[in-house]
Amino acid sequence: MVSFIRTQYNRSKKIIGMTSTLVGGFRAAQKVGAFGDGASRETLSPYVQQFCRRMAGSFGVKVVQVEPIPQTHGLWVSNHVSWLDIPVVGSVAPVFFLSKAEIGEWPIFGRLAKAGGTLFIKRGSGDAGSVSDQITAFLQGGSSVVFFPEATTTDGKQIKKIYGKLLKSAIDTGLPICPMVLAYVDQDGKLSDEAAYYGDRTMADSLKIVADSKGITAHVLPLAPISPVGKDIRALTDELQKVMEAGLAELHSRVLTA
Template sequence: MKKLRLSWRLLRLAAVLALGALLAAGVSLLERLVRHDLMITRQRMTRWFLARLAGALPFRLRVSGELPDAPMLWVSNHVSWTDIPLLGLLAPLSFLSKAEVRDWPLAGWLAHKAGTLFIRRGAGDSSILGQQLGAHLQRGRHLLIFPEGTTTDGQAVRTFHGRLLSSAIDSGVAVQPVAIRYLRGGQPCAIAPFIGDDDMLSHLLRLLQSEVAEVEIQLLTPIVSNALNRNALARRARAAVSQALFGASAAPAASPREQQAA
């Protein structure tokens, strides 16, 4: 039964990826013909594709909160590569991802064609990155980043890096905090996290062999960015996500400077 389930899930996933490749190639060809950036079209098609990709994964999704009615900088805790299709099906989004993803077979190419922005850790290009993020937001496009800078096991929220949130302040857009968690039997899922030295193929096979897991996504109250500096904004966003996932005791108190800025 497990082998049959795995075979069916692999077949379904392969079909979705093939469809994604055709869509990406079609949009690329269309952009060459019209000589125009079709980012809005790419975001909408990416959302459609990610919804199909999420449907091919063994998850049962529950979403709470309201989708923002204006373009915002979305910030979320980060557990796994599966965060991307699960969050990406909610709205037309672009993502900021680590540069290594660009080299992943097929997935990296699809991410690039979907408009993903890539960051190389320690490359010293924070000013250029900030300009790229700001330009994206100023064009009225949703952008999602994972300000922890890495994935975790989902049982804590690491520090949010303030430099990644500067673009929201500079662009005058609000920050949309998002909390995501994976559960099995009401307990943190040990299979979903993509951490350490895990490789994509091994993690994918373990995931597809497993029973269906619960995924909870909470869209939290947006944070007005122009009243805070980048570090205060990062701390407030982290506190909101941490409190949503683990309760008030897990969320650090605001500093006097943050309270004054609010």
């Protein structure tokens, strides 16, 4: 009975925290005129980072920069472990996110995503080229963007195959590819399976598991920027694969104790 009460209390506390963060996000967006055309993405960036930091915290996730994250303008990439990656990455890097266009029509999260400067991708028959062109225009406008090149979530133990077609936007703009790797660690110093969203887990399952979890820390390690100059997509993809595999191994060696 006591365990049940504690579980319900922990869930309720996180739900209240998430709700409070959403309300705060709406208030901040109204304050800077983000629901209209009055806020530039440069103005929005610190608000987006603050909102993401609070959202991660509302789920009980502590975000730690293993090394300071450079606030570099470029095409950012990260390994992909969970839906938690969005608030974690957004809390430390000066980036905006990609989203399917239809999500922009959602009543709550859609409005906040629009207010937060999200790049809504209009897909045409799965055409990665058109998506890359949209990212290129976004980057040329002075805003950095992040995407997850594994194209799926993992258990966080390794880097899966990287799909590099969207790296074309770095080639087209000459801007650096800015990789980072992240790892979720539990109180015992092991990779947190609770944070990972993979396999047969549904979104509802994952939310429940995270809500019931305790002491998850998201460690984020920035890696050296990759210049796209003089390289084609295949060369960049191969280089990024090796860099992220080595980076994740280094991160695990630095933050895992069990």
